[in-house]
Amino acid sequence: EAQVTQNPRYLITVTGKKLTVTCSQNMNHEYMSWYRQDPGLGLRQIYYSMNVEVTDKGDVPEGYKVSRKEKRNFPLILESPSPNQTSLYFCASSTGMAKNIQYFGAGTRLSVL
Amino acid sequence: AQKVTQAQTEISVVEKEDVTLDCVYETRDTTYYLFWYKQPPSGELVFLIRRNSFDEQNEISGRYSWNFQKSTSSFNFTITASQVVDSAVYFCALSEAKDTDKLIFGTGTRLQVFP
Numbered sequence: 001e002a003q004v005t006q007n008p009r010y011l012i013t014v015t016g017k018k019l020t021v022t023c024s025q026n027m028n029h030e031y032m033s034w035y036r037q038d039p040g041l042g043l044r045q046i047y048y049s050m051n052v053e054v055t056d057k058g059d060v061p062e063g064y065k066v067s068r069k070e071k072r073n074f075p076l077i078l079e080s081p082s083p084n085q086t087s088l089y090f091c092a093s094s095t096g097m098a099k100n101i102q103y104f105g106a107g108t109r110l111s112v113l
Numbered sequence: 114a115q116k117v118t119q120a121q122t123e124i125s126v127v128e129k130e131d132v133t134l135d136c137v138y139e140t141r142d143t144t145y146y147l148f149w150y151k152q153p154p155s156g157e158l159v160f161l162i163r164r165n166s167f168d169e170q171n172e173i174s175g176r177y178s179w180n181f182q183k184s185t186s187s188f189n190f191t192i193t194a195s196q197v198v199d200s201a202v203y204f205c206a207l208s209e210a211k212d213t214d215k216l217i218f219g220t221g222t223r224l225q226v227f228p
Contacts, residue, residue: 033215042204042218058215090158092216099146099165099208102216104158
């Protein structure tokens with residue numbers, strides 16, 4: 001089954017404790033992206049990757065890091081989480097063209113205390 | 114600048130009523146794509162439809178229909194004979210051919226369908 005898998009689904013942590021949210025897709029997609037969803041703001045792009053070893057900032061990259069060492073994986077790293085990073089996070093993948101449908105993971109709900 | 118506006122924050126209807134979710138977009142690109150996604154209470158994002166800027170034909174899929182009008186930069190979504198299972202947050206989104214890097218989302222419309 002074609003899917004984008006995120007882990008964990010729920011995470012509660014404390015300020016400053018490094019964490020990683022994993023994302024993996026099995027559709028051989030070149031393009032992967034991270035979004036955060038906040039009430040009243042919709043989804044905003046954090047980082048994206050057009051292919052292995054190619055990453056770039058989205059609209060809200062501050063406080064986040066990503067890496068793309070393999071085509072299927074695109075982890076999101078919060079080196080020093082802060083309460084304003086409490087949010088619902090989505091990973092997405094597609095074949096990389098504007099017309100193509102982005103497929104989303106199930107989401108990771110993060111709370112930073 | 115690209116932008117998607119969903120002015121309706123929340124809509125409540127009673128089952129079997131028809132409901133229309135509005136979406137207005139802004140873009141300077143002549144080639145672009147419009148999407149609707151559904152986010153049920155379980156939280157995942159489910160793709161519903163994609164339209165390209167050159168195809169203004171309306172589309173119907175069961176109880177769902179979409180009205181794309183370039184003249185008003187709108188891509189509205191109608192649910193006919195709504196059901197409780199339609200309760201969700203619905204997002205309209207835009208991607209531009211010249212900027213393949215992102216999907217620009219509206220702020221979403223929460224639809225509640227009461228029995």
